[in-house]
Amino acid sequence: xxxxxxASASPRRVEILGHLGFEFTVEPSDAEDKLxxxxxxxxxxxxxxxxxxxxxxxxxxxxxxxxxxxxxxAYIVIGAxxxxxxxxxxxxxxxxxADAGRMIELIQGxxxxxxxxxxxxxxxxxILENRGVKEGNKYLELFKIxxxxxxxxxxxxxxxxxxxxIKSLLNENKLIVRTFSEKTEVSVYPMNEAExxxxxxxxxxxxxxxxxxxxxxxxxxxxxxxxxxxxxVGLPAGRLYHEIKEVYRCTTSxxxxx
Ligand SMILES: Cc1cn([C@H]2C[C@H](O)[C@@H](COP(=O)(O)OP(=O)(O)OP(=O)(O)O)O2)c(=O)[nH]c1=O
Numbered sequence: 001x002x003x004x005x006x007a008s009a010s011p012r013r014v015e016i017l018g019h020l021g022f023e024f025t026v027e028p029s030d031a032e033d034k035l036x037x038x039x040x041x042x043x044x045x046x047x048x049x050x051x052x053x054x055x056x057x058x059x060x061x062x063x064x065x066x067x068x069x070x071x072x073x074a075y076i077v078i079g080a081x082x083x084x085x086x087x088x089x090x091x092x093x094x095x096x097x098a099d100a101g102r103m104i105e106l107i108q109g110x111x112x113x114x115x116x117x118x119x120x121x122x123x124x125x126x127i128l129e130n131r132g133v134k135e136g137n138k139y140l141e142l143f144k145i146x147x148x149x150x151x152x153x154x155x156x157x158x159x160x161x162x163x164x165x166i167k168s169l170l171n172e173n174k175l176i177v178r179t180f181s182e183k184t185e186v187s188v189y190p191m192n193e194a195e196x197x198x199x200x201x202x203x204x205x206x207x208x209x210x211x212x213x214x215x216x217x218x219x220x221x222x223x224x225x226x227x228x229x230x231x232x233v234g235l236p237a238g239r240l241y242h243e244i245k246e247v248y249r250c251t252t253s254x255x256x257x258x
Contacts, residue, residue, distance in 0.1 A: 002122075007059035007079040008234075012215070016235040017078070022244075029079065031058035031162050044085040048117030049179050055079035056119040057163030060175075064127060064165065072125035076247065079119045082234050084210030086112040094211040100200045103211035108221065109190035113183050114210070114232045118240060121166060122176035122247050176250050178243055182236040184227030186214065191221055 004024035006017055017024055031054045039047050056079025063075060084091040086106055094100035169175045191199075199218065205211035212218040214225075214232045230237040 002074045002076055005059060005063070005075060005077045007055045007077055010080075010234050012234040013080060016230050016233060016237050017240075020237055020241055024078075027059050027062075029055040029058040031055055032081075035162060040090060044083050044090050044113070044115045045117070045181050045183070047090065048081045048083055048115045049119070049181050050117070051081035052079045052117035052119040052181075053177075053179050054162055055081065056121045057166040060121040060123060061163070061165045064123060064169075072128065074125045075121075075123040075128075076244065077121040077123070078240075079121075080116055080235055082114065082116045082209045082232075084112055084114050086110075086210075091210040093207055093209060094205055097200055100205040100211040101196060104191065104196045104199060104205070107186075107188050107210060107212070108196065109188065111185055111187040112210070113185055114227075115181055115183050116231045116234060116236055117179065117181040118236065118243070119177065119179045120243060120247055122251065124174070124251070127169065127174055176247050178247060180239065180243060182228055182231040182239050184225055184229070184231045186225050186232060187223040189221045189223050195221070 004017075004022050006013060006024050006026050007029045008014075008026070009028035014026060032051060035054065039051060042050060056077045059079065060075075060077045063077065084103075084107070089106070091103050091106070094103055166175065166177065170177050199205070199221075200211070202217055204213045204216050204218065212221075214222055214229070225232065228236045228238060231239075
């Protein structure tokens with residue numbers, strides 16, 4: 001049986017994946033905070049794709065190295081990241097009230113893009129079953145070295161090596177990794193000062209990219225969208241379902257190589 005793991009603390013992602021009918025467990029990753037790498041230099045599409053990979057790879061690596069498996073299950077780990085992009089600036093979650101106000105001022109009365117990147121990592125049961133043998137130990141050692149480097153706060157290139165176990169397994173054709181992203185264009189009605197103030201006085205902006213929730217009070221200010229609605233809320237449901245189907249299509253060739 002294949003088990004699904006959502007590598008995200010976002011309650012919106014839990015809801016969207018639940019709607020798709022998958023049974024899954026939630027194991028959030030704090031890999032993003034561990035990295036010193038400056039993702040802000042990347043364009044939004046690359047940034048969300050890279051961060052989704054980092055989150056999924058972090059959870060997949062711990063799974064490969066530590067998880068007690070039941071009767072040799074296979075796993076699909078799902079990582080995601082969402083940002084708002086306006087005039088070449090990337091808006092993540094606002095730091096404070098002033099930052100939330102700045103973001104709402106920036107996006108009101110015009111359109112912006114919301115990007116969500118998703119990474120799926122399929123771990124066949126054979127990898128988990130082989131953990132105890134020689135090859136498994138090789139990865140365990142690599143993982144320990146990386147962890148020590150992070151603890152000691154060593155050089156930036158080394159701390160950004162998170163995901164290298166997944167990459168080396170992928171190179172050896174032992175995993176399936178699929179990364180993709182969706183863009184949704186969102187047009188926001190003009191807002192007056194009282195409306196901006198009123199909105200940032202709610203708790204809504206503070207855990208959302210761009211400082212707003214299309215699914216909440218901010219719906220009052222949404223004029224139209226072009227693209228997938230669920231993508232704005234944190235997970236592009238339709239694309240995700242079809243990408244998971246594609247993963248299963250690829251498992252046939254993967255299993256031949258293990
Ligand atoms: C634009 C927008 C974003 N969001 C949310 C989706 C994401 O949860 C959040 C963007 O932050 P992310 O950093 O993508 O995700 P997260 O911190 O919530 O969870 P994790 O890192 O553990 O995966 O913003 C909405 O809920 N509604 C919206 O309209």
